[in-house]
Amino acid sequence: xxxxxxxxxxxxxxxxxxxxxxxxxxxxxxxxxxxxxxxxxxxxxxxxxxxxxxxxxxxxxxxxxxxxxxxxxxxxxxxxxxxxxxxxxxxxxxxxxxxxxxxxxxxxxxxxxxxxxxxxxxxxxxxxxxxxxxxxxxxxxxxxxxxxxxxxxxxxxxxxxxxxxxxxxxxxxxxxxxxxxxxxxxxxxxxxxxxxxxxxxxxxxxxxxxxxxxxxxxxxxxxxxxxxxxxxxxxxxxxxxxxxxxxxxxxxxxxxxxxxxxxxxxxxxxxxxxxxxxxxxxxxxxxxxxxxxxxxxxxxxxxxxxxxxxxxx
Amino acid sequence: xxxxxxxxxxxxxxxxxxxxxxxxxxxxxxxxxxxxxxxxxxxxxxxxxxxxxxxxxxxxxxxxxxxxxxxxxxxxxxxxxxxxxxxxxxxxxxxxxxxxxxxxxxxxxxxxxxxxxxxxxxxxxxxxxxxxxxxxxxxxxxxxxxxxxxxxxxxxxxxxxxxxxxxxxxxxxxxxxxxxxxxxxxxxxxxxxxxxxxxxxxxxxxxxxxxxxxxxxxxxxxxxxxxxxxxxxxxxxxxxxxxxxxxxxxxxxxxxxxxxxxxxxxxxxxxxxxxxxxxxxxxxxxxxx
Numbered sequence: 001x002x003x004x005x006x007x008x009x010x011x012x013x014x015x016x017x018x019x020x021x022x023x024x025x026x027x028x029x030x031x032x033x034x035x036x037x038x039x040x041x042x043x044x045x046x047x048x049x050x051x052x053x054x055x056x057x058x059x060x061x062x063x064x065x066x067x068x069x070x071x072x073x074x075x076x077x078x079x080x081x082x083x084x085x086x087x088x089x090x091x092x093x094x095x096x097x098x099x100x101x102x103x104x105x106x107x108x109x110x111x112x113x114x115x116x117x118x119x120x121x122x123x124x125x126x127x128x129x130x131x132x133x134x135x136x137x138x139x140x141x142x143x144x145x146x147x148x149x150x151x152x153x154x155x156x157x158x159x160x161x162x163x164x165x166x167x168x169x170x171x172x173x174x175x176x177x178x179x180x181x182x183x184x185x186x187x188x189x190x191x192x193x194x195x196x197x198x199x200x201x202x203x204x205x206x207x208x209x210x211x212x213x214x215x216x217x218x219x220x221x222x223x224x225x226x227x228x229x230x231x232x233x234x235x236x237x238x239x240x241x242x243x244x245x246x247x248x249x250x251x252x253x254x255x256x257x258x259x260x261x262x263x264x265x266x267x268x269x270x271x272x273x274x275x276x277x278x279x280x281x282x283x284x285x286x287x288x289x290x291x292x293x294x295x296x297x298x299x300x301x302x303x304x305x306x307x308x309x310x311x312x313x
Numbered sequence: 314x315x316x317x318x319x320x321x322x323x324x325x326x327x328x329x330x331x332x333x334x335x336x337x338x339x340x341x342x343x344x345x346x347x348x349x350x351x352x353x354x355x356x357x358x359x360x361x362x363x364x365x366x367x368x369x370x371x372x373x374x375x376x377x378x379x380x381x382x383x384x385x386x387x388x389x390x391x392x393x394x395x396x397x398x399x400x401x402x403x404x405x406x407x408x409x410x411x412x413x414x415x416x417x418x419x420x421x422x423x424x425x426x427x428x429x430x431x432x433x434x435x436x437x438x439x440x441x442x443x444x445x446x447x448x449x450x451x452x453x454x455x456x457x458x459x460x461x462x463x464x465x466x467x468x469x470x471x472x473x474x475x476x477x478x479x480x481x482x483x484x485x486x487x488x489x490x491x492x493x494x495x496x497x498x499x500x501x502x503x504x505x506x507x508x509x510x511x512x513x514x515x516x517x518x519x520x521x522x523x524x525x526x527x528x529x530x531x532x533x534x535x536x537x538x539x540x541x542x543x544x545x546x547x548x549x550x551x552x553x554x555x556x557x558x559x560x561x562x563x564x565x566x567x568x569x570x571x572x573x574x575x576x577x578x579x580x581x582x583x584x585x586x587x588x589x590x591x592x593x594x595x596x597x598x599x600x601x602x
Contacts, residue, residue: 015445022442027458137338137590141583143534145541145557146575149564157565251449251538258542259561269450270542273457281457285450292445 008297019289020072024065027282055278068282077283080272087283091265095287098264100180101187101253106242108188109195114238116192117199118231124204132196139193144252148186148259155182165261183260190252191245198241202234236303243299246292326519332591339591346584354400363391365398365551374567384569386559392569395551396577402552403581406467407533411525413471414478414532419521421475422482423509427490437483443476451476452535456544466545470535474528481524485517523592530585537578553578 035051036043052058056067071078077087120132156162168179206212207230215225254266261267265284272280333339353360362382369389377384383392425436443451455469489495490513498508539545540554548555553574560571 015442018438018442019445022439023454026454137586138579138583141530141534141579141586143537143541143554143575143578143582145538146571146579149557149561149571149575153564153568247447251447254449254453255538255541269453270544273453273544276457278457281454285446285454288447288450289445292447296445 005301008300012293012297015293016286016290019293020069020286021065023282023285023289024068027278028061028064072286078279080277080280087280090268090280091283091287094263094265094268097262098253098257098266100176101184101256101262101264102249104180104184105187105191105249105253108185109191110242111192112188113192113195114199117196118203118226120196121200121203121207122226133200136193136196139190140197142190143255144186144190145255145259147190148183148256151182151186152259166263179260179262183256183262186259187249187252187256191249194245194248195238195241198237199234202237203230206230206233239299239302243296246295250288250291334591336591338587339589342584342587342590345580346588350400350581350584351404353397354404357397357401361391361394361397363394365390365394366549367391374563374570376567377569383573384567386556386570387563387567392556392573395556396553396574399551399553399556399574399577400581402463402546402550403533403536403578406463406470406536406546406552407529409467410470410474410532410536411528413468414474414528415521415525417471417475418478418480419482419514419517421479422484423486423513423517425479426483426486427505427509427513429487429490433483436479440476440479440483444480448473448477448531448535449538452539453544456539461539461544461547463546463550466536466539470532470539473535474532478521478524478528482517482521485520486513489513489516526585526592527589530582530589533578533585534582 035048035055035057039047039051049058056064059067068078075088077091079085080087080090116132116136120129123129162182163179166179168176170176212225212230215229216222220229250266253264254269256262257264257266258270265287269281269284269288271277272284367390369385372381372385372389373387375381375385375389381391381393383396386392386395421436421440425433425440446454452469452473455472456465459465459469495508495512498512503512536545536552537554537557540552541558543555543558546552546555548559556574557571557578560567560574563570
């Protein structure tokens, strides 16, 4: 167990290193000249050269790579190609808004998704099952920005309960929570459609197991069987799912940040792509990949907590 | 033995189709797609009541009415006509991206699965690293490099889907590789290229085509997302995501500007996802009767 945990933790930086390398290569090797893209196709050759020099694009590829990598290790991600502000500082400033959104969104997704999944599994092929499955199918086909806009329209414009835009004042907890509620609810509802589908199918599988029949046969009441015997065991796939869908969580958080104008790293990323700020895009991609890697690490390590049968190799 | 395994495979496909047609959700999805969405895209010039780019300043921001069923936008353009033409754009981008992704992903997956060993190790590592990014972010990265526009958008979404498709193609290839007919091909001295593309590819293509419906849903939602962000289809070409984007400025005053295109995205993606629901039944032998 300890050995497994240590090895996983040891492998994490190696994965991140590989991720950074791939992002770097894609940004440099892909067709298209950043200098031309920034200045437009009518720019003079001297102007193009000047831009390449300030961006360090005139140096050989390996040198650019070594410089970026050594910067990354020192925590210096370079300066934005557009605003000349420190990339690390901008990311550090934006990150809390994104993390708040993702944590609160996951909370809402479990809050709605799990009970809904259990309900649809227990009422299999009855009204609530069909209703619940239709809702979750619709949920997973709804673009997150549409749901966000509907929320804004209903609860911020028609009935002005929540502020429409921004991330709230930095020092003011109440204002931050107030600004967080609507975006995280949107994110949570979208995620809940995945969680409830998974909970349903996993609970249905488990309800067919012999030990459930045994538990029922020895006269335990249905409630206890479901909560103590069945639900405990269907948590493992749910934990996996939270890890598996972290990608969708991230993607939707980007869109929701754009809709609600939250100053998180998703919005920063979109702005940087628009401005062709390669250094910024490269750094934010690495930060997102780090999130994915860490969340996968945590889910892998929590298996054993929910399922004592899991043997770590 | 060989023949038995093969007929078993064919029979399992037949069973799969039967499972598909038994799934009501999937059938409704197929009807929605092939009798509603696709005809709208194909016959857009015939059924759209107005020119989608025809601007009439005096008709700007009119509520839905019998003449303009879904209202008009800030330039006085007919929202319904723009949605109808937008169907075309969405389907072209979605299908185009999936085709590119299927092409690249199949080549990669076939190569990795067929050669195995070191080639497979290296390719799988690279594919896994790409898969640690959400498709939206991968696509954003490619757009950052290539710039917006229809062609680059199709390419970016296709590239973003490639790693996922390669994974499926690789798995399918590995399951086929062990068959004796592959060994026979090699025994008669056929080139690797010919074995891969003439003999293995037709056998794995079913698996890939079936998953294609799910990727179409992803591709269409990605196109909508990018256009909504402002990095996809550029105006004046009508696209649903971009219509929602320009409607945001009139969020409370003219909700028909963003609600109707938004619902169009929902319907198109829902149709593909409903089909995907049946496709999953086909792919999962446990659920078959």
